[in-house]
Amino acid sequence: MAALSSNHSGGGQDRRPTRHAAGRLKGGLTIGLSVATLMATAAPAGAASTWSVTAISPAPPYALRSEIAGISCPSPALCVAVTQNGEILTSTDPTSSGTWEAAHVDGNRSFDAVSCPSTKLCVAVDDHGSVATSTSPVAGAWVLAADGFVGTAISCPTTKLCVAGAGGSIYTSAAPAGGPSAWSGVAVDGPRYIASLSCPSKSLCVAGDDDGNVLDSVDPEAGEWSVTPVDGTDPVTAMSCLASSRCTGTDLNGDVLTSTAPTGGTSAWTVTQVDTSGGHAVALESMACPTKTLCVAGDVEGDVVTSAHPWATKPAWVVTDLGVAPIYSIACASATACAGGDAAGDVVASASPAGGSSAWVVTTGTDDTYPIDAMSCAKATLCAGVDWFGDVITSINPTGGAGAWTVRSIDVHSGEYYELTGVSCPASTLCVAVDALGEALTSTAPADAAQPWSTVGIAEGRTLTGISCPSKRLCVAVDGDGDIVTSTNPAAGSKAKWVMDDFVDPAGDIAAISCASPTMCVAVDYRGDVLTSSDPTGGASAWVVATGADTSALDSVSCPSTKLCVAADADGGVITSTDPTGGAGEWARTDVDGDNYLFTVSCAGAKACTAGDDEGDVVTSADPVGGSGAWTATNVDGNNWVLGLSCPTSTMCAGGDNAYDVLTSSSAAALRAAGNRA
Secondary structure, X not given: XXXXXXXXXXXXXXXXXXOOOOOEEEEOOOOOOOOOOXXXXXXXXXXXXXXXXXXXXXXXXXXXXXXXXXXXXXXXXXXXXXXXXXXXXXXXXXXXXXXXXXXXXXXOOOEEXXXXXXXXXXXXXXXXXXXXXXXXXXXXXXXXXXXXXXXOEEEEEEOOEEEEEEOOEEEEEOOOOOOHXXXXXXXXXXXXXXXXXXXXXXXXXXXXEOOOEEEEEEXXXXXXXXXXXXXXXXXXXXXXXXXXXXXXXXXXXXXXXXXXXXXXXXXXXXXXXXXXXXXXXXXEEEEEEEEOOEEEEEEOOOEEEEEXXXXXXXXXXXXXXXXXXXXXXXXXXXXXXXEEEEOOOOEEEEOOOOOOHHHEXXXXXXXXXXXXXXXXXXXXXXXXXXXXXXXXXXXXXXXXXXXXXXXXXXXXXXXXEEOEEEEEEEEOOEEEEEEOOOEEEEEOOOOOOOOOOEEEEOOOOOOEEEEEEEEOOEEEEEEOOOOEEEEOOHXXXXXXXXXXXXXXXXXXXXXXXXXXXXXXXXXXXXXXOEEEEOOOOOOHHXXXXXXXXXXXXXXXXXXXXXXXEEXXXXXXXXXXXXXXXXXXXXXXXXXXXXXXXXEEEEEEEOOEEEEEEOOOEEEEEOOOOOOHHHOEEEEOOOOOOEEEEEEEEOOEEEEEEOOOXXXXXXXXHHHHHHOOOO
């Protein structure tokens, strides 16, 4: 695999490599993937040598990979895949092992789908309202534009027409590389979301939604769509249609949906269960039909399911186990060129898709990242981190290497793994984490691997982005919609009472929060605003929004006391205040790290602040309000992103990166030296 590198440009929100992926992840893995435990990596000499980087083996069943969410093959000599970590994978020889290359295009946002109507145009959509386009995908030349809709599916029948599904709306463009003004949308499916889409021509588009409906249009540019109930309430996970008006879809009940007249209403569709194992249905997640005599599907048990006569009255389907992770994407340029991607970052490809397992080539490790997104240390003898796949990583000896850390999956629902977005441990006997599903997960014995974590819904349907617990009797969480959620009894776990204050931040997009005490909390958002409260449980009116404290997106904030807060931004700057509740005028911005993206900051006190960026640097200061000369950047983690830091004392810091490593430092002298003594 080609070496990956950051690819950020510009300033403010446009270059934000957002850490928080789309709320619900697809079905959980059913195959355990073994991963060798990696040895700790030695840090560079000098100040960096006081930091150690330890690769942590993840909790089963995941490996150190990122899900390949979509794939498109416009010809046998080109396949393009997209991942949940903002990467685009290309191959000019997809059925040969070792031919895939990766380009980092979209920060660590999650791509959801890609469509290439020709080898000269590919269009991908992500979960943050951006569209990536390329007229030279093999060269890795991609342009990312904020087009304003969160795409879940896309199909481009020609280079002059692309159709995308976003929630219950359809967006179309005759010039998909033309930026936001080139796209227009229409609501067609109420509160449901469009999960799959196939447009074999300008005069036929067929989609499936999350409630078993099929949508069709003979004029998608005019916004005229019909909604037909076909599959009960099972989500229609994939759809593939030929220009001859033959369509095939899949669902989570192991069913295949077929029709030779997809605009003909409910009676024109046949639903047949074809994929079962041990008496239970196996969810199908992807489908591609390159010809009338071949359809290929992928399921959550790593199988390909094929048929040579998919539209026959009694079609025969064959299930072949490839021994890989769930196959979430399949594309076929022809009957002799199919490729797919799985949830572990592997690519599967075949020149004879119906030829059995020996006819498929598996290229493992095509994508290889697994981020630890947040870290909290109650003291030097307890640290807890959380990652994007529902794991908590804990240690009572944080600097003790890989063997000192325990990894557990705590956020799993019906076999599905959810992104944990924040964690706060006010004491060694309480840690509270939040997730992208609007839940709080609590443990009163976080270091005890035998004790389960309790779960309670506190912001249903919303992505919680951060949490801060200044004491065991107060936790304050924030979400991406500008809401504040508080609890005065968080240790009660599933019985805890949480109160939501809606739209405290009119701009929304609250990124992080830090509470120095129960009477002072400070939150920051991706528009550069600061929110403060001296009574965080006092309702929306108890919060003051100071707009324009920074001209860049703010991603993290740390308040070691009521007399100091430090926030980190997207353009290598920090904003500091010795009077945090005094309004925007009391915050001063200082460039400390070039134009790098500072993801995280943690201050153990007024003379010990540490930030982490998207180039593997830690940026430290013993005088955080002392200007740019008081901060020093030191590379400790190669080109990885330092995503989460927690420094409970001036002599110990722990953090996590996007490669599932834990970073630790226990040298007070090095922190003082690197930070330029006050």
